[in-house]
Amino acid sequence: MKSRLYEKLIRDCGLKITRARLAVLAVLDSATRPRSTDSVHRAALEMEPMDRVTVYRTLESFHQAGLVERVRAGDRTWRYHLSLEPDRPVHPHFFCYCCGKLECLPRNIVRVDLERMKQEYPARVEHLQINLEGFCPDCLAKQDRTE
Amino acid sequence: MKSRLYEKLIRDCGLKITRARLAVLAVLDSATRPRSTDSVHRAALEMEPMDRVTVYRTLESFHQAGLVERVRAGDRTWRYHLSLEPDRPVHPHFFCYCCGKLECLPRNIVRVDLERMKQEYPARVEHLQINLEGFCPDCLAKQDRTE
DNA sequence: ATATAGATGCAATTCTATTGCATTTGGAGT
DNA sequence: ACTCCAAATGCAATAGAATTGCATCTATAT
Numbered sequence: 001m002k003s004r005l006y007e008k009l010i011r012d013c014g015l016k017i018t019r020a021r022l023a024v025l026a027v028l029d030s031a032t033r034p035r036s037t038d039s040v041h042r043a044a045l046e047m048e049p050m051d052r053v054t055v056y057r058t059l060e061s062f063h064q065a066g067l068v069e070r071v072r073a074g075d076r077t078w079r080y081h082l083s084l085e086p087d088r089p090v091h092p093h094f095f096c097y098c099c100g101k102l103e104c105l106p107r108n109i110v111r112v113d114l115e116r117m118k119q120e121y122p123a124r125v126e127h128l129q130i131n132l133e134g135f136c137p138d139c140l141a142k143q144d145r146t147e
Numbered sequence: 148m149k150s151r152l153y154e155k156l157i158r159d160c161g162l163k164i165t166r167a168r169l170a171v172l173a174v175l176d177s178a179t180r181p182r183s184t185d186s187v188h189r190a191a192l193e194m195e196p197m198d199r200v201t202v203y204r205t206l207e208s209f210h211q212a213g214l215v216e217r218v219r220a221g222d223r224t225w226r227y228h229l230s231l232e233p234d235r236p237v238h239p240h241f242f243c244y245c246c247g248k249l250e251c252l253p254r255n256i257v258r259v260d261l262e263r264m265k266q267e268y269p270a271r272v273e274h275l276q277i278n279l280e281g282f283c284p285d286c287l288a289k290q291d292r293t294e
Numbered sequence: 295a296t297a298t299a300g301a302t303g304c305a306a307t308t309c310t311a312t313t314g315c316a317t318t319t320g321g322a323g324t
Numbered sequence: 325a326c327t328c329c330a331a332a333t334g335c336a337a338t339a340g341a342a343t344t345g346c347a348t349c350t351a352t353a354t
Contacts, residue, residue: 053334056311163300197302
């Protein structure tokens with residue numbers, strides 16, 4: 001049971017420790033990829049009854065505090081995942097048109113030249129959203145089989 | 148008047164030539180950055196009365212046909228711009244949190260290693276969405292002045 | 295000139311996300 | 325352990341973008 005760790009993470013955000021937040025955090029921690037609000041809600045309900053809006057607000061608070069990363073993928077929804085692991089700060093994602101899945105990609109696939117950026121367009125860059133989109137290996141395989 | 152060119156472009160998409168489509172295309176052609184559906188609609192109305200839905204469908208058709216690129220930026224809207232110029236196929240964009248503007252960035256700021264991608268995650272990549280987000284030079288300057 | 299597949303307008307609907315407000319609760323201070 | 329209040333929650337309503345259904349109109353192939 002990692003609830004001690006979760007409590008610490010929530011406290012460090014300056015937020016109160018509630019059962020809803022613990023549940024949401026547990027869901028995010030067990031996820032292998034960014035999850036939509038809806039998907040987090042459904043999973044969290046297994047542990048704790050809570051409103052959809054609470055999930056929205058919880059994820060937003062976590063995001064504000066820097067605890068979770070918020071990703072905009074191919075569809076119209078936000079997805080969230082824990083940004084705990086210091087070894088993968090920003091990394092690209094792959095969105096599958098076929099199954100709607102969003103996968104994390106290794107960091108080294110994309111290189112952003114912030115030095116050149118500063119010269120060409122001197123903005124203050126706060127976030128990177130790098131998405132490759134198309135058909136994931138699983139869906140390609142299924143397609144082959146049915147054709 | 149470029150309407151001959153526009154007619155050809157529309158015809159090459161396999162679509163019928165209508166006044167609404169010509170107007171939308173003219174708007175896109177005059178734009179220096181990706182524009183939201185709403186913004187395209189407002190501008191196109193100066194030339195030709197048309198429904199909001201027609202703009203949605205027109206842009207969607209153009210996108211399907213590969214005539215325009217569809218970009219998902221920091222907010223919840225789609226933006227479109229002509230992908231005519233062959234010298235800038237895919238390029239990154241910058242979204243300003245402050246003024247909501249979306250700028251095109253030079254291509255060479257980001258390098259995607261598709262070779263490595265193929266090894267690490269053998270998907271079929273159809274599109275790239277690369278957005279840097281933060282505060283644009285204009286808004287930074289304004290902020291300095293008022294502080 | 296005519297027929298018809300495709301395009302349009304309008305209303306209704308879907309899908310996410312956000313806001314307002316009354317109620318409940320975590321946890322700091324005693 | 326008790327009290328209190330800012331913060332968190334639930335529920336209903338609302339916002340905003342995009343999509344769909346359907347009747348009507350029109351570009352264009354013949």
